[in-house]
Amino acid sequence: MRIDVITLFPELVKQAIEWGVVGRAAEKGLLQLECWNPRDFTLDRHRTVDDRPYGGGPGMLMKVQPLQDTIRAVREQSPDARLIYLSPQGKPVQQAALGEQVETGPVIFLCGRYEGVDERLIEQEVDEEWSIGDYVISGGELAAMVCIDAMARLIPGALGHEQSAQQDxxxxxxxxxxxxxxxxxxxxxxxxxxxxxxxxxxxxxxxxxxxxxxxxxxxxxxxxxxxxxxxxxxxxxxxxxxxxxxx
Ligand SMILES: C[S@@+](CC[C@H](N)C(=O)[O-])C[C@H]1O[C@@H](n2cnc3c(N)ncnc32)[C@H](O)[C@@H]1O
Structure with missing residues (x-):
C-alpha cells in the first residue's frame, strides 16, 4: 500500500514506519511511505510556508501556493490516491474506515500546522477530513502516524499472526x-x-x-x-x- 504524507516535518512522520510490526511491514514492501515537504515547493528565498489570516487574529495559516504545488506533485506520482486532511473537525477515525482505506488503496495525508489550511484549498483538493479525537494537537503529523500504524496492522501479511488483527x-x-x-x-x-x-x-x-x-x-x-x-x-x-x- 502506498501512503504519501504532506508535512513540514517529514523526519517525524518517517518514524512511523521504523519500528515494530509497521517497520517489518515496510521492510517486506507491504507499505510504501513517501513524505513531501511544502517547504521544498516555496518560491521565495526565505522558503516561507505560513501566511497571515484574513480578518486578523492570532496565529498563522499554511501558505496556499507551496501547499497547492505540493499536492499537484504528489498527485502526479499517485493519481488514484484519496487526499485526506487530518483535522480536529474531521470525521472521527474508526477501524472500519481504516480497513476500507486499506482495501481501496493509496492515500495522501495532508498534515496541517499553525491554525490549519485555507478553507478553499480544503474544498477544492481534499476528499475527506479525518480526526483522531476531540482534542487539538499542534500538527497533523501525529494524527497521520496514528492512521498509518493502524492501517499497516490491517494490511494482509503485516502481522506475524494473521489472526491478531481480527481479534483486536x-x-x-x-x-x-x-x-x-x-x-x-x-x-x-x-x-x-x-x-x-x-x-x-x-x-x-x-x-x-x-x-x-x-x-x-x-x-x-x-x-x-x-x-x-x-x-x-x-x-x-x-x-x-x-x-x-x-x-
Ligand atoms: C493547532 S491545529 C489547528 C486547529 C484548528 N484551528 C481548529 O481548531 O480546528 C493544527 C493542525 O493539527 C492537526 N490536528 C489537530 N488536532 C487534530 C485532531 N484531533 N485530529 C487530526 N488532526 C489534528 C490538523 O492538521 C490541524 O490543521
Missing amino acids: SFSDGLLDCPHYTRPEEFNGSKVPAVLMNGNHRQIQDWRDRQSLGRTWQRRPELLEAVELDERQQALLQNFIDEFEQDS
Whole structure:
C-alpha cells in the first residue's frame, strides 16, 4: 500500500514506519511511505510556508501556493490516491474506515500546522477530513502516524499472526477480551481457570462472553451497531445476569 504524507516535518512522520510490526511491514514492501515537504515547493528565498489570516487574529495559516504545488506533485506520482486532511473537525477515525482505506488503496495525508489550511484549498483538493479525537494537537503529523500504524496492522501479511488483527478491539465491532500471561498467580490474583483447562470451545465461549460483557460495560453504544447471533445474545445475557447478581 502506498501512503504519501504532506508535512513540514517529514523526519517525524518517517518514524512511523521504523519500528515494530509497521517497520517489518515496510521492510517486506507491504507499505510504501513517501513524505513531501511544502517547504521544498516555496518560491521565495526565505522558503516561507505560513501566511497571515484574513480578518486578523492570532496565529498563522499554511501558505496556499507551496501547499497547492505540493499536492499537484504528489498527485502526479499517485493519481488514484484519496487526499485526506487530518483535522480536529474531521470525521472521527474508526477501524472500519481504516480497513476500507486499506482495501481501496493509496492515500495522501495532508498534515496541517499553525491554525490549519485555507478553507478553499480544503474544498477544492481534499476528499475527506479525518480526526483522531476531540482534542487539538499542534500538527497533523501525529494524527497521520496514528492512521498509518493502524492501517499497516490491517494490511494482509503485516502481522506475524494473521489472526491478531481480527481479534483486536473493533475488528468485529466489539472490544477485545482480557488477556493473561505467566505467572499463574500475580499479587494474589489468579488466571481464570477456564483458560488453562485446554477445552478450546469453552475458552472461545469465555473469550466471546468477556468481549461482549466488556463492550456492554464500557462502550454500550457499540453494541447497537452489531447484530448479535443467538449464541452471542445468550453469552451477553449470562454476563449481565451474573454482573447484576454480584452488584
Ligand atoms: C493547532 S491545529 C489547528 C486547529 C484548528 N484551528 C481548529 O481548531 O480546528 C493544527 C493542525 O493539527 C492537526 N490536528 C489537530 N488536532 C487534530 C485532531 N484531533 N485530529 C487530526 N488532526 C489534528 C490538523 O492538521 C490541524 O490543521
